[in-house]
Amino acid sequence: MHNDWVRGTCPCCGGDQVIHRVIGMPTAEAHETAPAWVDWAGCTGLGPDRSCEECAHTWWAEDVGAAEEDGDRGEGDDEAPGELAPLRVVGAVLVRDQQILTARRAPSRSSAGLWEFPGGKIEPGESPQQALVRELREELGIEVEVGWLIGRGEADLGDRVLHLDCYWARPIAARPTSSTDHDRLEWVDRGALREREWAGPDVPIVERIVAGAAPQFRER
Structure with missing residues (x-):
């Protein structure tokens, strides 16, 4: 499910205390090898998939x-709307x-x-x-x-x-x-x-x- 975990930094304060919330069911291997800063939200998980423990900012990874x-x-470019x-x-x-x-x-x-x-x-x-x-x-x-x-x-x-x-x-x-x-x-x-x-x-x-x-x- 995830081969290489990259924690990243907060787009608000620049801190490195980022929590990843993974929505969906992980494989057993992914669950066992995930870093401590990964939160498995499961299939019912809602809300942004990233948060910062330093400043409490939340965001979607795809939005940054x-x-x-x-x-x-x-x-703009010449592509269709x-x-x-x-x-x-x-x-x-x-x-x-x-x-x-x-x-x-x-x-x-x-x-x-x-x-x-x-x-x-x-x-x-x-x-x-x-x-x-x-x-x-x-x-x-x-x-x-x-x-x-x-x-x-x-x-x-x-x-x-x-x-x-x-x-x-x-x-x-x-x-x-x-x-x-x-x-x-x-x-x-x-x-x-x-x-x-x-x-x-x-x-x-x-x-x-x-x-x-x-x-x-x-x-x-």
């Missing part, structure tokens, strides 16, 4: 990870001295002129947090510490749905001064976020932040 098809953020998996991307809400970094899409990019939180697509084999570290290194030329998940924004691309998961983050050393995807980077106070015209998927994240969501990071 790389997109099955290539595509840039905000752009309903045939493509969600395009999964991550964004960083970078914080510094009570201010938040906002980025304006460059004229050469889709959604030009709209503001967003920097980030990009999750590649195969990456956790959301790993993808965000890589994307910010490539896009902004910085190293960051990734914090907890803030929430998810979505957009209908016509033939595909985009899922944007945004995380708190903070620069480890140097602060970004330029971007490969944006023509303007600005640090603003929380209340000034409403004054910008945001890309659709980022709007729910902005609303949560303006409503008072506080930065969260794992204890060192």
Whole structure:
């Protein structure tokens, strides 16, 4: 039933105390060889198949990870509706001295002129947090510490749905001064976020932040 168990990390807090809930009846071999962090829910098991003992977050494993098809953020493919998996991307809400970094899409990019939180697509084999570290290194030329998940924004691309998961983050050393995807980077106070015209998927994240969501990071 399961040859190689991989525990993985929590897509919310980044912790490694993940519990797998397996729905269905296991073979005797699978039951005997399963790690202690596997919970056999049986045929009547309901609810998400993953949970985190550290932050109590729950999720479905199939709802986290790389997109099955290539595509840039905000752009769809030519497949028929309903045939493509969600395009999964991550964004960083970078914080510094009570201010938040906002980025304006460059004229050469889709959604030009709209503001967003920097980030990009999750590649195969990456956790959301790993993808965000890589994307910010490539896009902004910085190293960051990734914090907890803030929430998810979505957009209908016509033939595909985009899922944007945004995380708190903070620069480890140097602060970004330029971007490969944006023509303007600005640090603003929380209340000034409403004054910008945001890309659709980022709007729910902005609303949560303006409503008072506080930065969260794992204890060192």
